[in-house]
Amino acid sequence: MVESAAVTASLAPARPLGALAAASRVLPAARLTALGDAARLVFRGREAAIGPAGEAFGVALPREACRFNAGNGRFAFWLGPDEWLLLAPGAEPAPLFAAIEAATAGLPHSLVDVSARSVGIELAGDKAAFVLNQGNPLDLSLDAFPVGMCTRTVFHKAEIVLVRHAPDVFHIDVWRSFAPYVWELLEDARRELA
């Protein structure tokens, strides 16, 4: 079966963090931003499918554990030895889905559209790691968690995907229903920076 056609945009997508983000204070040491819509695909597969999938997506799938590749505003996050999260901010998922399916036809793999499953949050500023470490136990020093790293981890009791784009810029991808919980705890954690 082929995935459905693109959304004709008669209905607007809901933003689960809209109200929280609107009420958020600007704190330069740890700026908090709700990121916009994106196409998100989970790609899993055997060796033969990995190359063609990356080619069709436009970003080669990284083979190093917990690293991501980026290009043309798209990102391929390594989440497991045979698992990648493909992120294309602002893109429609259906054409991407179709392109990757076409490129990997007949090769053992799984491609699933999870665009609406999660939402993105950006945390940026020189205290970003301090804020994250209030709910995340990882060593976020640049030695241990360099720019270009991504991993599935936790923030308090919620599972997140944590990405470091720059020394003081992190992105969090969190399932929709956990997003307000994560946002409120990020707000709580950065409160003392006011």
Next chain:
Amino acid sequence: MTNRFRTASGGRIDRAAPLSFRFDGQTFSGFKGDTLASALIANGVHLVGRSFKYHRPRGFLSAGSDEPNALVNVARDAARAAPNLRATQVELYEGLKAQSQNRWPSLSFDAGAVNDLAAPFLPAGFYYKTFMWPAGAWKRFYEPKIRAMAGLGVAPDLPDPDRYTQNHAHCDVLVVGAGPAGLAAALAAAESGAKVILCDEQAELGGSLLSETTATIEGKPAADWLAATLATLTARDNVTLMPRTTAFGYFPHNHIALAERVTEHLAAPGPDLPRERLWEVRAKEVVIAAGALERPLVFPDNDRPGVLLADSARTYANRYGTKVGERAVIFTACDAGYRAALDLKAAGVSIAAIADLRAEVSGELPSRALAAGIDVRPSTVLVGTKGRLRVASAQLAKVTKGAVGPAETIACDSVLMSGGFTPSVHLFSQSRGKLVWDGAAGAYLPGTSVERERSAGACRGVNGLQRVLEDGYAQGEAAALAARTYTSPARGATPAPAAPSRSIPASAEDLGTDGFIGATPHGRNPAFTKAFVDWQNDVTAKDLKLATREGMRSIEHVKRYTTTGMATDQGKTSNMNALGIVSEALDTPVPKIGLTTFRPPFTPTTFGLFAGAARGDVFDPVRKTAIHDWAAEHGAAFEDVGNWKRAHYFPRAGEDMHAAVARECKAVRASVGMFDASTLGKIEVVGPDAAEFMNRMYTNAWAKLEPGRLRYGVMLREDGFVMDDGVVGRMAADRFHVTTTTGGAPRVLAHMEDYLQTEWPDLDVWLTSTTEQWSVIAVQGPKAREVIAPLIEGIDLSKEAFPHMSVREGTILGVPTRLFSVSFTGELGFEINVPSAYGRAVWEAVYAAGERFGITPYGTETMHVLRAEKGYIIVGQETDGTATPDDVNLGWAVGKAKKDFVGKRSLLRESMSAPDRRQLVGLKTTDPKIVLEEGAQIVADPAAPVPVPMLGFVTSSYHSAVLGRSIALAMVKGGRARIGTKLMVPMPTHAIEVEVVEPVFYDPKGERLNG
């Protein structure tokens, strides 16, 4: 009030910054840099509390976190009140308000002090013996009374308005304690490039150096060396200095918990600051530089206000510019008493006498004391003190050949004692390192390590300032080296301490290793003396001896019987003396008595610290569907299902739950209702081997299910019992859209992944959770098709093209949808799956389209009633983990021809098909108005002799508005064979008669499903 007991100059207080504060309602003044203790002492106040059991007047014993007596309540307001704070650790701020505890009506006149006179009736373990009769009175009467009488402070009963945060940190070397050893260790580790955290419980870093006036290090006065060293450390970006931070717990794999007090010392803390921060530190290597604690001497009446540890008195003089009195008697078993005497004398305190337990008094410090004209008395003990609320005199007696001679009374306003120093091995012991008795040092010292840690300085028995500094430096270097070669948190690393690569010449008085453990001789009738061992729990030498007489041999038993060492100070000042007394009483060497275990926390820790941000709305994630807010706006009552909030029912004005549910049920049966089913778990199973995988995981056969069709799937555990169920859609040959129960979603995914990864890694199939990708809108009822038809594009909704249990892809208002024709109500029904970003918008559109049919939003309660009317089970309600598919009438869903599936072999066991297994049936009460209680037991004859044989229990029970009567589902032994018979449901007052029926109450032929 004036600071009559201030020295003229000196100390680390800021004399230019006076502060006023209140204690028990009276206003006093102190200086910035004071603790509450030092400021009160400067004002001549020593009486600060009443003891736990006997309500004896108590003063300060120490100047640090080992303080057992001076526990106070510090309150900023009614909610911000902290009881049991050690006044020796409370930093003074302008306007601080403190109160004494455990006294009534006042500190100087305390009615509870009658306990002191009643002491002969309150020996150790008295509550095990005295209050045993009449039965039951302990709980109702004695315990509440004793608790009210004995005790510490009172916790505030208002919610804590302060914030607490929790942080994680990682470092190469964590140094605990910023005294000379810790500073040197931090310096060494930092110089070799390691990432270092140095924490100390005190407001100022420096430890014992803060009390040094004469020592020099590397040619500088100790205070200057300290300032320079701190400046060096501060300037390094690989060092984090953390004052006011207690390392209170040592957990496996070098996971150390630190409590940082952020605002406790501030007069007006900012509202955005946390009161305290928990730091969870993962350190590659740990250096424990916890120092040593001075031991009191155990002599009669050693607990009067004005009786202090000698080195603490020296700290008050040198660090805080505060005299503990005007005239002191010193009782010592080591040179620390002399050092204190000389420093206090220099500060202007007159030293009436030094009673030295030792016969031989020689060495530099005693010589200097003699030269200073101090009355030094060797072989002399204190046999008692006098004074009501403050010590007024001490009785000294000479010991000759073990016999205590006549006492001489010497007037004084303070008694300073020193029994030597006990290495602080608390953290080492918490790390499960093995302690070893060192006879020469007379102390337990760290032996074999379990964690990657090492001790440095006085806490491992090193003494002498230069030796301590150099040991610290060596341990710091070794720790940094070990951190560089670190590969794993493997336990038991015990690298030998290296010689330091740097010499740190220092000169300071050398105290040697003399000391005393146990109770000092006094020659008085022990029945009439109280020589305290544990000040906080009011345990005397006599109590410990009683425990040994009553048969206790292990220190663990003595501890529990007498409660020695069990107070909030964890026996910091008392443990070694208790060991000494038990050792003497049993005539057994100290190491044979054993040692109690040190447990976290090192000092009391607030609940707020542990709770952190996890309180109120963010205590736990509250998961809401995309449609949640619409339901809330339409008055839904919600129920918790796991972490989800689900709309329970939608009451209209004046409706209770019963009325709302009845209306919702009728609407679905008569016209159409809509239901938010988004919380259902969803898993996309994709890959060439998807069908094979489904065959193995579920009881059903999947190979022949055509794309575009749905099937109800049953999943078993390996033991053959029903684990989960759900409708599965085959989207394509290699793609299944699996649904699970709401609560079962993570469990089912983990179960599947477990098999896939460990048993069948060869299968080309992958699992992706799509629970939150899809909003699911169930539209149910005879008008369902008419409601959605105008909204759907690309799907032929006709009965023929889209039969019951089918799935099609198309769009709804332009939004891609996977449309299921499925029913959990027994009516014609559809489930509209749309990406959850559009969940609410599509829901609103369906609601609008359904208005002309009176579309009724319904909640989980109505869903439950409707499915019960149809006899559809809910896994977890009808099943309890011991039901086979056949037990719950799902035998039809088991693929008999299938080679294998998870649980198949278990189903073949004889007992799994025994005819008397509990089976799902319906129950109808003879009186249709009675709604049975869920969980009620079912019997054949309630009058049968006890134990009455139980036949089963009610699993679901509701009033059915459509049927106009109650209905129930039940699991009953051999239930299917009992259909048509009557059984009884006994209740506390009477038994209810029921008829066993088929479990389908409504539309048994299922004709309504197809519309």
